[in-house]
Amino acid sequence: MVMQISLKKNKMQELPLVKDINLYLDEKPSVYALRQKARQALEKNKYPIKKIEAWKYTNIQPILSSNLKFEKEGHICTNECCHNHEKSSKIEIRFCNGKLHIEEYNLPKGLIIKSLPEVLYEGEYKQYLFNSFDIDKHPFAALNGIYLEQGICIYVEKNTKITDPIEIIYSQNKSNENQIHIHNLIILEKGASIEIYEKSSSNKVNTYLINTINEIYLKPDSCLHHYKKQNDSNNSYHIALNSIKIQSNASYKQYYLSKGAQISRQETAIDLQQSKASAEIYTAYTAQKNCLTDITTNINHLSENTYSNQYAKAILEAQSSAVFQGKIHIAPDAIKTEGHQLHKALYLNENADLNCKPELEIFADDVKCSHGASCGEIDKEQLFYLTSRGISKKDAINLLISAHLQEIISLIPNKDIQEEFSY
Amino acid sequence: MEKPLLEIKHLCARVEDKEIIKDLSLTINAGEVHAIMGPNGAGKSSLSYVLSGKDGYEVTSGSVTFKGKDLLNMPAEERAREGLFLSMQLPTEIPGVVISNFLKQSLNSILKHRGKEELDTISFMKLLRLEANKLNISQEMLKRFVNVGFSGGEKKRFETLQMALLKPDFCILDEIDSGLDIDALKTVSDGVNSLRNTNNSFLVITHYQRLLDHIQPDVVHIFADGHIIKTGDKTLATQLEQNGYADFIKEE
Numbered sequence: 001m002v003m004q005i006s007l008k009k010n011k012m013q014e015l016p017l018v019k020d021i022n023l024y025l026d027e028k029p030s031v032y033a034l035r036q037k038a039r040q041a042l043e044k045n046k047y048p049i050k051k052i053e054a055w056k057y058t059n060i061q062p063i064l065s066s067n068l069k070f071e072k073e074g075h076i077c078t079n080e081c082c083h084n085h086e087k088s089s090k091i092e093i094r095f096c097n098g099k100l101h102i103e104e105y106n107l108p109k110g111l112i113i114k115s116l117p118e119v120l121y122e123g124e125y126k127q128y129l130f131n132s133f134d135i136d137k138h139p140f141a142a143l144n145g146i147y148l149e150q151g152i153c154i155y156v157e158k159n160t161k162i163t164d165p166i167e168i169i170y171s172q173n174k175s176n177e178n179q180i181h182i183h184n185l186i187i188l189e190k191g192a193s194i195e196i197y198e199k200s201s202s203n204k205v206n207t208y209l210i211n212t213i214n215e216i217y218l219k220p221d222s223c224l225h226h227y228k229k230q231n232d233s234n235n236s237y238h239i240a241l242n243s244i245k246i247q248s249n250a251s252y253k254q255y256y257l258s259k260g261a262q263i264s265r266q267e268t269a270i271d272l273q274q275s276k277a278s279a280e281i282y283t284a285y286t287a288q289k290n291c292l293t294d295i296t297t298n299i300n301h302l303s304e305n306t307y308s309n310q311y312a313k314a315i316l317e318a319q320s321s322a323v324f325q326g327k328i329h330i331a332p333d334a335i336k337t338e339g340h341q342l343h344k345a346l347y348l349n350e351n352a353d354l355n356c357k358p359e360l361e362i363f364a365d366d367v368k369c370s371h372g373a374s375c376g377e378i379d380k381e382q383l384f385y386l387t388s389r390g391i392s393k394k395d396a397i398n399l400l401i402s403a404h405l406q407e408i409i410s411l412i413p414n415k416d417i418q419e420e421f422s423y
Numbered sequence: 424m425e426k427p428l429l430e431i432k433h434l435c436a437r438v439e440d441k442e443i444i445k446d447l448s449l450t451i452n453a454g455e456v457h458a459i460m461g462p463n464g465a466g467k468s469s470l471s472y473v474l475s476g477k478d479g480y481e482v483t484s485g486s487v488t489f490k491g492k493d494l495l496n497m498p499a500e501e502r503a504r505e506g507l508f509l510s511m512q513l514p515t516e517i518p519g520v521v522i523s524n525f526l527k528q529s530l531n532s533i534l535k536h537r538g539k540e541e542l543d544t545i546s547f548m549k550l551l552r553l554e555a556n557k558l559n560i561s562q563e564m565l566k567r568f569v570n571v572g573f574s575g576g577e578k579k580r581f582e583t584l585q586m587a588l589l590k591p592d593f594c595i596l597d598e599i600d601s602g603l604d605i606d607a608l609k610t611v612s613d614g615v616n617s618l619r620n621t622n623n624s625f626l627v628i629t630h631y632q633r634l635l636d637h638i639q640p641d642v643v644h645i646f647a648d649g650h651i652i653k654t655g656d657k658t659l660a661t662q663l664e665q666n667g668y669a670d671f672i673k674e675e
Contacts, residue, residue: 384477385515385569389529389585390503390536399528403519403568 013043016064023149024075031120038145041135048139057323057355058294063237068179068209077101092167093152098180110160116151125153128185132215132243140239144181144211151183156192165195172202179209188222195225202233209237218250225253227417232260241267248274255412257421258285265294272306283312284408287320294323301334310341313408315401318349327359330367338368345375346404428453428624434485436473443469445649454621459628461646462668467628471595475509476502504536506592510582510599517569525569530588554587558614575602583614595626600634612637632664645671
């Protein structure tokens with residue numbers, strides 16, 4: 001068995017970003033098989049090129065030619081990297097330069113947190129891995145699978161309700177040019193309710209790729225608030241796939257604030273599997289100069305009485321690019337469903353590029369759907385009002401920029417996080 | 424001794440190709456209140472925008488000196504910092520910008536310009552609450568977005584609150600009486616009157632003599648077709664109220 005595998009290994013193609021290295025738990029055949037399966041998927045499908053509709057407007061060539069390393073030394077973070085991390089009652093899961101920082105969490109009853117290697121080893125939650133999406137359609141998820149090692153599994157037992165957000169913090173503060181792959185599982189049993197807050201950032205202008213997957217399973221009547229703040233280095237690449245399966249009467253709300261990374265893509269794929277499942281996605285993003293921000297969503301209404309709403313607001317700086325692709329698919333059985341989508345962009349300069357592609361695929365009668373997109377410049381009357389009160393033009397523009405995003409931020413139910421999201 | 428606070432000399436200005444101010448000269452001394460009355464479309468609001476530095480209002484000739492400095496060379500924010508304030512006829516709604524943040528930034532940029540110490544949040548909020556109380560502005564209102572969903576009266580009271588905070592030397596009140604009921608008119612006028620002193624001046628633009636019963640002017644100008652056609656004391660306003668503008672315009 002081992003022989004065969006190593007034979008195969010020799011025949012493997014050269015692929016950008018894929019290094020032949022031994023990972024933790026490679027000796028465990030089931031884990032090795034998962035990684036190999038992912039590798040085969042990437043070899044077969046290759047990286048997306050512009051001809052692929054889902055990646056038409058997002059050129060990933062800079063990522064592929066970056067030749068980023070994968071740091072195999074140590075699969076956990078044991079450094080004194082978080083010395084300024086004060087003990088608090090909050091649950092903070094930290095990944096330091098892509099490696100899980102091992103610490104003891106003060107877990108309330110009904111909440112189970114395991115590292116991904118534990119999941120891979122014990123097998124209890126393994127059924128949820130690579131189960132919510134088609135790996136053939138997600139090349140970066142396949143790349144993630146090749147390096148499958150880092151991640152966290154959050155399991156919430158039936159009817160457990162936790163109000164304090166569980167934070168997942170990715171800090172990329174090393175200067176090494178690394179690729180980081182993180183795979184999380186979030187499973188909420190019937191009637192459970194939690195809040196997750198992901199933060200990704202760097203305190204340097206360093207180059208790296210952070211490639212995350214969240215596989216989220218919401219059982220009936222469960223509720224997840226998912227916050228994410230992306231403030232990565234302007235030289236970095238941030239690729240994220242959120243794949244969410246929602247059962248009856250369960251609800252998912254995502255609040256995403258994005259302002260960093262040279263290339264970032266936040267992809268959210270949602271299956272509203274059963275009646276009264278609902279999903280809401282609120283996005284506030286700033287596409288910075290010479291950066292590309294990609295927001296892609298795919299919402300499948302698979303059952304009757306399902307609801308989705310998506311509202312994104314964007315700031316487009318000079319020489320920035322943004323991609324907003326939102327697809328709402330309504331299956332033939334999904335009657336009495338509602339799906340809405342709206343994107344509003346504020347241009348700071350004519351020299352910005354926005355590709356906005358709403359798609360509605362409706363195969364059922366008796367549904368309510370809408371989509372809309374608008375873009376405009378800074379309002380001259382508002383700018384005059386502020387400057388005529390002594391505020392400099394620059395500060396006034398900044399006030400109006402944050403005001404544009406404030407509409408999204410003010411929707412955040414958690415007041416502390418709302419404040420953190422405010423500029 | 425009278426010292427001129429604002430001196431406008433032979434000012435001509437246009438918006439795009441339209442001449443809106445035609446050879447206007449006007450001197451306002453410190454401590455004076457001047458009223459400008461005139462028919463619709465005479466260019467009264469345009470004058471207020473030219474003076475406060477709004478984009479699109481192009482001065483073609485003439486000069487404006489404010490406290491001895493060339494006003495026309497300054498961008499809008501600098502005019503405000505030097506002590507010019509325009510209370511707008513239709514204050515702009517700014518969704519997403521909270522009043523207290525806006526006013527703090529505004530006041531601090533003016534204090535900084537004048538070489539004074541900027542206020543921290545606590546002392547600013549204390550001052551804001553104090554001034555807001557005087558104008559019957561509730562604490563709840565201060566948490567709202569700038570002018571969003573305000574009634575006509577609330578908008579004008581909010582403009583007056585800004586004057587009270589920023590303490591400008593020269594205020595242009597562009598139809599501060601429009602959209603006000605009698606009670607609100609009294610609140611706003613009392614607010615304005617309480618700010619009057621020997622160092623600051625007001626230019627009150629209005630259609631109605633009623634406002635001038637509350638804010639008593641020293642000088643009244645009749646403004647038509649881009650310039651002043653007649654100047655007098657406050658009895659001129661009463662005369663105007665009785666006979667309308669037609670007589671004065673014909674006279675010219």
